[in-house]
Amino acid sequence: MNKKLVLVISSNQLLKEIIHETQRDRVSSKILDCEPNLALSKIQNLKPDVILIDEMVDTAYLEKILAQVRKLERTRSIVINLQKNEIILIDSRRATIKRVTDLTEAIMTEYMQNTSVLSKNDILIDVETANNLANIYGFLATIFDTRPDSELVRRLKALGMSSFVGSDATYDVTEEIIEGLSQMSVFFKDTSNSPEEEVVQQLAIDWTRLFRGLSPDYGPPPPYEAVYIDDGRTHTEIMEALNHFYHDCGSIVEEDYTNRIDYLGLELAFLAFLSEREALHLQAGDIDQSNYYRDKARDFIDQHIGLWAEKFFASAVEYAKTDFFQGFLVFARGVIAQIVEQNQEMDTKEARIENAVSPQQ
Amino acid sequence: MEGNMHNRKITRREFLKISSGIISATALGTIAVKSPFTKLEGLLKSAQAEKSYKYGVCRMCQQQYCSLKAHLSDGIVTMVEGVPDSLLSNGTLCARGNSAIPQHYNPYRIKSPLRRTNPKKGWDEDPGWEEISWEEALSIVGERMKKVRQEDPRKFVYNQGFSRTGIFIGDTSYVKAFGSPNAFRSNGPLCALHFAPSSTIGTFLGPNFDWTHTKYCLNIGRNMGPSTGVAGGGSRGDGGIGVRYFMYAMDNGMKLVSVDPRCQPEASRPNARWVPILPGTELAFVLAITHVLLYEIGVFDREFVTWRTNGPYLTKEDGFYLTNKDGKPLMMDLTDSTAKPFDDPSLTDPALEGEFEVEGEKVIPAFAHLLASVREYTPEWAEKLTDIPAEEIRTITNELVDNAQIGSTIKIDDMVFPYRPVAVITGRGAVSHKRGVLCNLAVITINMLLGAVGVPGGVQSDTWGAHFKPNEKDGLVTLVSEAVPWYSTSGEFTYPPQKVDLKEYYPVSHHIPHVAFNVIADPKKYGLEYEVDTFLIYGGNSIQHNCAPDNVVKSLSTIPFVVAISYHMDEPAWMADVILPEDSNLERYIAGRAYNDVGLKDGKPVAYTQTNIQSPVVERLYDTRQPDDIFIELADRTGFLYGEKGLNADLNRNFSDEYKLDVNKKYTTKDLLDRQVKSQWGAEADIEADVPFYQEIVPFKKRYGYSYFPERTTRHRIYFEHLLGVGRDLQGYLKENGLKTVPGWDGKKFFEYYIPLPEWIDDPDAPLQDSEYPLRVINWKTPQFIGLVGGLDNPWLHEVSRNFDPYTFGICINPSTARIYGLKSGDHVVVESRYGQTEGNVILTETMHPICVGIAGNLGRKSAGLNPIALSGPCYNHLLTGEEGRIDPIAGQIPISEWVRVIKA
Secondary structure, X not given: OOOEEEEEEOOOHHHHXXXXXXXXXXXXXXXXXXXXXXXXXXXXXXXXXXXXXXXXXXXXXXXXXXXXXHOOOOOEEEEXXXXXXXXXXXXXXXXXXXXXXXXXXXXXXXXXXXXXXXXXXXXXXXXXXXXXXXXXXXXXXXXXXXXXXXXXXXXXXXXXXXXXXXXXXXXXXXXXXXXXXXXXXHHHHHOOOXXXXXXXXXXXHHHHHXXXXXXXXXXXXXXXXXXXXXXXXXXXXHHHHHHHHXXXXXXXXXXXXXXXXXXXXXXXXXXHHHHHHHHHHHHOOOHHHHHHHHHHHHHHHHHHHHHHHHHHHHHXXXXXXXXXXXXXXXXXXXXXXXXXXXXXXXXHHHHHHHHHHHHHO | OHHHHOOOEEXXXXXXXXXHHHOOOHHHHHHOOOOOEEEOOOOOOOOOOOEEEEEEEOOOOOOOOOEEEEEEEOOEEEEEEEOOOOOOOOOOOOHHHHOHHHHHHOOOEOOOOEEOOOOOOOOOOOOOOEEOXXXXXHHHHHHHHHHHHHHOHHHEEEEEOHHHOOOOOOHHHHHHHHOOOOEEEOOOOOOHHHHHHHHHOOOOOOOEOOOOOOOEEEEEOOOOHHHOOOOOOOOOOOOOOOHHHHHHHHHOOOEEEEEOOXXXXXXXXXXXXXXXXXXXXXXXXXXXXXXXXXXXXXXOOHHHHHHHEOOOXXXXXXXXXXXXXXXXXXXXXXXXXXXXXXXXXXXXXXXXXXXEEEOOEEEXXXXXXXXXXXXXXXXXXXXXXXXXXXXXXXXXHHHHHHHHOOOOEEEEXXXXXXXXXXXXXXXXXXXXXXXHHHHHHHHHHXXXXXXXXXXXXXXXXXXXXXXXXXXXXXXXXXXOOOOOOOXXXXXXXXXXXXXXXXXXXXXXXXXXXXXXXXXXXXXXXXXXXXXXXXEEEEOOOOOOOOOOHHHHHHHHHOOOEEEEEEOEOOHHHHOOOXXXXXXXXXXXXXXXXXXXXXXXXXXXXXXXXXXXXXXXXXXOOOOOEOHHHHHHHHHHHHOOOOOOOOHHHHHHHHOOHHHOOOOOOOOOHHHHHXXXXXXXXXXXXXXXXXXXXXXXXXXXXXHOHHHOOOOOOOEEOOOOHHHHHHHHHHHHHHHHOOOOOOOOOOOOOOHHHOOOOOOOOOOOOOOOOOOOOOEEEEEEOOOOOOOOOXXXXXXXXXXXXXHXXXXXXXXXXXXXXXXXXXXXXXXXXXXXXXXXXXEEEEEEOOOEOOOEEEEEOOOOOOOOOOXXXXXOOOOHHHHOOOOOOOOOOOOOOOOOOOEEEEEEO
16 A cells, blocks of 8 residues: 555644654554645645645635645545544544544545545446535535534635636536525625624524524425425324335434424435435445435435425525525525436436336336 | 636536535534434334324413323324323313424424514514524523613513413512512403402302302303313313313203303303393393392392301491401391300301491491492393393393202212302403403302302302311401402502502502503603513513503513513514523423312212323424523523522422422422422322323312301301402502502592492493494404414414304304494404404304404414414404503403494405
8 A cells, every 4th residue: 555645734733743643653654744824835736645634724724725625636635623622523424533543544544435446436436426415415404404603604605615606617517506606605705804793693694584484474484394295294294204214214313403304404414314325335335225325315305305395495595685595595406406307317217218128028 | 727617518427526525514514514313224224113102281271281192103293182081181182282283393483592683673673583592592681681680670570471381480489589579471451350259259260150060050251161171171261161061061951041242152052041231231230130139039048148258247337347356347146236256156146237336336237238239220220231131130030049949958978068059150251341340249249149159059169179268357268379469458559669560559450461561661650760671571472462462562662671482483572682482382391280170080070189290292393492491591590599589499389398499409390390299299209200190089079168168167258348448558558659549540430449349330431332433342262262372373273263163263243233334244344443453354143242243362463473374363452452541440450342333444
């Protein structure tokens, strides 16, 4: 195995020392570190295999570093947050590792992922797609489930949504996705000089109005499936059906989840869960199990989210007062529409194959 | 690299990759939501949903007396039903009880604390709600309360209502520990009905008929049957006996006469009859009944009046008792013509009539006053006021006497009781008028004249038990648990007034929120030397449940800081600065009060006591809390939870010695309720037990007040000297402080109502006609909507009401009246009083007195925050007023019926 280059970006000397200390005996890695203001040039020059980024670096640097990392196909990033004398690590599957030894394992896992990916290119594509889907579902779920605060605003500002604004590229996706991304970025551009509390409050008011169902007239009907499905079933019957679906996929909603189980945020988190499982099983070589989760995600879209989310987005966008949430709703609507469209394409293809095979049977 | 993003077509996969790199959970780092899914691969795959059930307490009306059994599928409540062994509801739940499911899953509940960001308040103002964390919300409210408490605790007001039921910490306890005198309830404007029964026969509600023994029930203006007790409502129910028990009585031969402007469903049964009356004239009817009884028939239960009332108490010319040096009232013993104190064992033949002279003072027995007071109230006089034929009044009185069986007895268990199977009952339709308290006292007087109080067949306390005890000072009943103060105000009057609801001026009132909101809007006018700063609302809706709701809104808008603990965005929540969301009924710990009642077991009446319990039936759906936990948290943050004068110390009166709280420790709702049930039912009892209730059957004789204090052990008031005393004292206090009368009552009749015997008072502020407004509007409770949380915005209840109650959601008018005004069924009309207006579609019905316009329930909600279905229907309360002069001077209550006109829209 080639020696992997790990770059630690932080102003926190303690953190850097811990990383050096824990990785010192590992023959497979070489650890370098740098201050945030030097990170861009270091990344450009070294093209490290893994970048460990201290989450506490300045927002302006963080945004640029993440943007730079995204351009490096082979580079993996791990964000570290030092809280309460613990190292909290976020990997691409959002697992939380609290001990330094786990950090080591996480770094090695990234190597292993890269190694296996390189040897199975076709699987890589599907794993990557599933993980990317999980990431996007996870993002949508996070916005639905997270009451805006300064931390969210700081994070959103660092996302680099502006990279889509003014781009000459054409994208093979629905226009809504691009429009939504652009509009979200406009919000942060327009509020770049506003006090953070003001920005947070604007978003929090909008979020409350859009997603929290204070009353039918105060905002859109809240994003609960049973509110939008009018097929004669009661709310509890629809929630029972959802519970069956969740169980059937080997999952159960955490007891401390404080919302109805037909909330759009939860349904999106469930899709993220299914896509993650799809990727994990594929990566482990279990094609059948991977396909099972992929098919379940398609079924879930067909039977649930695809039946009603569009109605919510159409209604909600009328109530959104900030560019961010207008853009988010348009973006989310575009993502779901895109997925539904892809499912329909797949259904059509499968139907064609079935029709072609049928006469011979 | 960036050049790759331009001038080329990017595939979906590439796009996904790019956008995932930017718009991804990973990029959000630590704030990305933790997956709310636990992976159970291999364990629950294709598993069947887990089926289970759990017992609970129905809290869909204010009584919380019905037990329920909730069926759960995988943690989702799929059905609720009654519990067969629960003796109140006998295995049933009413529509309201069943609607606990949508109440819980309501998508429009408040789901997390909210902060108002727009300081302007009003129906048309967008509050700009911002959801905030519990910590932030409690911190905001706690700091505000702390500041107010340090500066002037009177500026803190706590406003509750009927939806408070099921909580442990009462409002009076809370403000007492806080240091404020201000707690008032939204369920007050129509509570005139408590004073008379509380001060005469020891029952807070009612009195009610005895559904196991009454054979003739005369109902005067009271909602019966389903108004509260559809599944439950045994002997209780503030609207009447429950349907099951009413039907038991009817099936066992009880005859019902309902004197009411509206023909209630119960009055249309074969053994019932409806006697239409003009609203607000009930006192005249009752006085005429008394006249016929005493002057035309000349029969009354002399034994009862002599030995169980203050009828023989000698009174002076000023109307007060003649007392001995010990302050004990005297009676004239005709045996030896000697005035003796009421507890003199030698008393043999107390005089009820005649004039005497004792130590130079001219005195007459109280009963003689009563006799004289009704001399002029003939049926012919009453006919002109009530629209009830004089002969009908005579017939009813004769039926009362015939059915009373005066002198008869009955044995129950091992005890022989007087048997008086006749009951005269009344309710808010007759009592919530300016003359209403007097009417209520007059109704109770009839029962006493018939000897039908606390004995089988007669009127009863709302629950069985020793509700009153003898009073050694005057020999008259004293309430064990006083709900309405009826004693003299001695030592309690303060000026300037300290209480925002002016209890100083209305000393025997129950709760008078309409007065409080008048004062909050203009404190100086009423002599209040401070302005309200912080207003806490829980379990009540003083806007919707009050007269002139728009005035309440204006008043609330003047308060700098309003906190609402709320289930949904009702009117007070819409006006709040911070909203703290409460659990649904199924998410709570509940321990009902131990209540004594009479129910049916195996088809036979039994007396029992029962405490219903509930630990959460389901997991919390949203980020809500149980109200008691909120109260405790706020008390802690404000600094009045601990210590010997803290909230804990006050709560300790609810517990037996072994379960008292450590006053310096913080408890949870669960802790408190567990101690409550253990205090009531012993160490084995447990709030988390898998049982619906703790229950004990008791001897049936305990159902009757007579069994606790039989012959000659105590006396009821038939002469209301105490009311005279309250008026005298109040007048004295006002004079001492330089006030001519109660603020707002200049030129209005006030003290004329503080009299020892009911009489008809001509009063221009309680007019019997209005040339500009020729019709009279009336109102009644509806079984589905009684103004509690999750009622009017509950779609299940709307469906039931629209399908089964043809008289809700419209304007009910008698067809003959409609012809006069050119109206037909379905016409949209405006109903207008001198105080406001509302509108709706005409429903033609013969069940209305021709002069009446009927509007059911408390509909037509106002809050832009509520489910729009709650906004439908006319809103009765807009037609009413709570202004001085119009309200009842004794109970402080609003008149329930106004003169109106109907205009085709």
